[in-house]
Amino acid sequence: MATFNGFPRQYFTFFNQLKKNNTKEWFEEHRSDYEEVVMHPAREFVMAMGKKLRKIAPGVNAIPKINQSLFKINRDVRFSNDKSPYKTYMGIWLWEGEGKRMESSGFYLHVENKNLLIGVGIKLFPKTLLDRYRQAVVDKKQGPALKGAVKKVTAKGYLIDGKHFKKVPRGYDPAHPHAEYLLYNGLTARIEEKVPDLFYSDAVIDYAYGHYKNMLPLHRWLRKSLDV
Numbered sequence: 001m002a003t004f005n006g007f008p009r010q011y012f013t014f015f016n017q018l019k020k021n022n023t024k025e026w027f028e029e030h031r032s033d034y035e036e037v038v039m040h041p042a043r044e045f046v047m048a049m050g051k052k053l054r055k056i057a058p059g060v061n062a063i064p065k066i067n068q069s070l071f072k073i074n075r076d077v078r079f080s081n082d083k084s085p086y087k088t089y090m091g092i093w094l095w096e097g098e099g100k101r102m103e104s105s106g107f108y109l110h111v112e113n114k115n116l117l118i119g120v121g122i123k124l125f126p127k128t129l130l131d132r133y134r135q136a137v138v139d140k141k142q143g144p145a146l147k148g149a150v151k152k153v154t155a156k157g158y159l160i161d162g163k164h165f166k167k168v169p170r171g172y173d174p175a176h177p178h179a180e181y182l183l184y185n186g187l188t189a190r191i192e193e194k195v196p197d198l199f200y201s202d203a204v205i206d207y208a209y210g211h212y213k214n215m216l217p218l219h220r221w222l223r224k225s226l227d228v
Contacts (some may be wrong), residue, residue, distance in 0.1 A: 003044070003048075004047070004202055004205065006041070006199065007041045008037050011038060014030070014034060015112075017030070018030075022088070027085070034073070042090055042092060046064040046070065049094060050062020050094055053209065053212065056212070056213055057107070057219070061097075061101070069092060069093055070090075070092060071090070071091040071093065073086050075087050090110075091108065091109070092109040093106055093107070094107045095107075103129060104122070104228050105219050105223055106120065108188075111195065111199075115192060115193070116194070116195045117191070118190065119188050119189060120216070121162075121186070121215075121218055121219065122226075122228075123186045125186055129226055130185060132226050132227070137178050137182055138178065138182075139225075142221075143177070143178040143181075144178075146178065147178060148217075150218065152217045153189045153215050157191065158189045158190060158211075159189065162188055164184060165182075165184075168183065187222060
């Protein structure tokens with residue numbers, strides 16, 4: 001596979017056109033453009049980032065295929081009022097470990113409307129992991145370790161997401177010192193910003209890697225505490 005040289009500026013041109021012509025007919029007519037300016041550089045990014053991430057996440061999965069490290073562009077419109085068939089963005093996901101890809105902690109990159117999101121963690125805990133997560137939150141060792149990981153990550157300017165529930169779940173003490181984290185149904189860290197010029201060069205690899213490394217304490221807490 002060729003060396004990753006950054007995303008082409010036509011990347012955004014394609015998605016801007018797709019927003020105006022979000023139909024199966026238009027997409028099929030421009031599928032070759034999609035392959036050239038979106039999928040090809042995305043695959044190269046996955047391979048280059050996977051190689052880089054193995055320095056800090058040895059078990060990372062970097063698989064440049066749809067429904068692996070690359071999310072499919074087709075939207076699930078079954079339960080949506082918006083029946084547009086295609087997403088107008090690309091999501092890239094590299095996860096660590098032998099578990100299911102969306103039940104493992106990993107490294108995410110999302111580009112939409114010239115906005116860049118870089119994040120780590122698990123967006124939504126399945127039932128088994130949610131129970132394990134809650135036990136870790138109230139654990140005498142893992143609870144303080146979570147608070148410490150969050151402190152390290154937020155001190156560098158990253159946002160923590162995942163708070164969902166209004167009340168502490170039944171069976172847990174609302175007065176527990178870490179009760180706030182019992183309101184979460186997923187746990188991620190992220191940064192969002194305008195796409196920097198280095199997005200169009202291979203420098204985006206080191207740039208994203210730097211953010212992933214800064215957010216690593218949260219990823220490692222999830223890996224260790226939830227055994228994922």
